[in-house]
Amino acid sequence: MNQQELDGILQKAAELKVFCEYGERTVPVLDEIASFVREISPAIEDLRAVVEVSMVNIPKAADQLGRVTQATEQASTDILNTLDRMVATLDEVITSVASGMISSDLGAATKKMAAIVKSLVDKSGWDEDIVKLAEAWDIHLQSMRMSGPTSNLERLLKDLQSDCTEIMMALQVQDITQQHIGAVMGTIQAVAEGLQQLTTGFFSTSSAEALPPTPSMPVQFEQENVGEAERKKMVEALLSKARAGQI
Structure with missing residues (x-):
């Protein structure tokens, strides 16, 4: 064995020593990483199960x-249409009652008419025909008292119309509610899309299989004959790179 071959063997031994020292430093770190991955694997599996369930429930x-x-929009539309018809009908009823009302002086006129009838009876000496007129008037007056004043009916109809209008105004809040529900649906859909990306990108086995292989570290050996001092420089340079994380 000549000097050149011996120098080559010593150079390779020095380089092997550097890589062994580098391996001794990196192996514990890799062991810690592997241990950490083993510890968090159950939590990741639980998270995966939760995400899969969420992916089913959120679209539902x-x-x-x-x-x-x-359904709410359809019901509100039907109620509003019904109230519109009720208000229109009440308008017609109120108009009919108002136009058919005897004047507001109905009480005074009735009393005046009763006094006139009584005066006629007294002046006629209880004429048979005048007595029949007085009896007919009494019957008519009693029927009017039993039916009640028409002004009270008009007031009740107007109150009912006002209530219908208030219900219509209250139902307008359905439009605002629909807008809020639409915003909530948009948020839910955004969350679902994010979970889907997480599921397909993080938990997918195909993506794990597609991970790039661990890069290799090629070692190029110098073929020329170098001296001991040069080999020490090379070893020191390799150690410096190893400490700096460059190899």
């Missing part, structure tokens, strides 16, 4: 909110 919740919104 969004669909249910959509159906609730549609």
Whole structure:
């Protein structure tokens, strides 16, 4: 064995020593990383199960909110249409009652008419025809008292119309509620999309299989004959790179 071959063997031994020292430093770190991965694996599996369940339930919740919104909108529309017809009918009834009302002086006129009838009876000496007129007037007056004043009926109808208007105004809040539900549905859909990306990107086995292989560290050996001082420089340079994390 000549000097050149011996120098080559010593150089390779020095380089092997550097890589052995580098391996002794990196192996504990890799062991810690592997231990950490083993510890968090159950938590990751639990998270995966939760995400998968959420991916099923969140679209169902969004669909249910959509159906609730549609049903509420349809019911509100039907109620508003019914109230519109009620208000129109009440307008007609109020107009008919108001136009058919005897004047507000109905009480005074009735009393005046009763006094006139009584005076006629007294002046006629209880004429048979005048007595019949007085009896007919009494019957008519009693029927008017039993039916009640028409002004009270008009007031009740107007109160009912006012109540219908208030209900219509209250139902307008459904539009605001629908807007809020739409915003909630948008948020739920955004969360679902994020969970889907997390599921397909993080938990997917195909993506794990597609991970790039661990890069290799090629070692190039010098073929020329170098002296001991040069080999020490090379070893020191390799150690410096190893300490700096460059290899």
